[in-house]
Amino acid sequence: MSETTTKFNTERLMLVLLAPQVSEKSTLVGERNNQYVFRVTSDATKPEIKAAVELMFKKKVQSVQVLNVKGKEKRSGRTLGRRRNWKKAYVSLMPGEEITYQGAD
Numbered sequence: 001m002s003e004t005t006t007k008f009n010t011e012r013l014m015l016v017l018l019a020p021q022v023s024e025k026s027t028l029v030g031e032r033n034n035q036y037v038f039r040v041t042s043d044a045t046k047p048e049i050k051a052a053v054e055l056m057f058k059k060k061v062q063s064v065q066v067l068n069v070k071g072k073e074k075r076s077g078r079t080l081g082r083r084r085n086w087k088k089a090y091v092s093l094m095p096g097e098e099i100t101y102q103g104a105d
Contacts, residue, residue, distance in 0.1 A: 008051050016044045016052040020101065021088060033092065036099055040066075040089045049089045060094040 018039045020026075026037035040049055046064045053061050067090075071083035093099070 008048060010055065013048065013052040013055050016041055016048050017056065029090065034095070034097070036091045036093070038089045038091060040087050042068075042085070042087050044087060044089070046089075049091065053091050057099050059097045059099060062092040062094050064092070065090040 018041060021037040021039050023037075029035050029037065036053075038049070038053075044052075044066075046066055049064050049066070050061045053059065067088050069086050069088055071085045074081050074083060
């Protein structure tokens with residue numbers, strides 16, 4: 001384990017990353033900047049996200065950028081609803097590092 005993963009609770013780190021965010025934009029960013037986009041818990045911090053990626057994928061992380069995504073307003077007839085807010089993380093890996101997803105064919 002690296003020094004960043006030992007600072008945090010391993011069980012907490014396993015819950016930080018929720019899912020990879022797969023879209024046209026995330027694919028384009030991934031190809032250009034060697035970045036990967038993840039949906040993360042709303043209370044996750046940059047050091048936690050970095051440690052979680054290093055723990056789960058065994059790759060060195062260069063930097064993490066985080067942004068909060070506002071939930072869209074949706075209406076069903078007369079009633080107005082709202083999707084929940086969520087947090088997105090752009091993770092840059094060190095040069096030469098790469099994450100391969102198991103489900104990708």
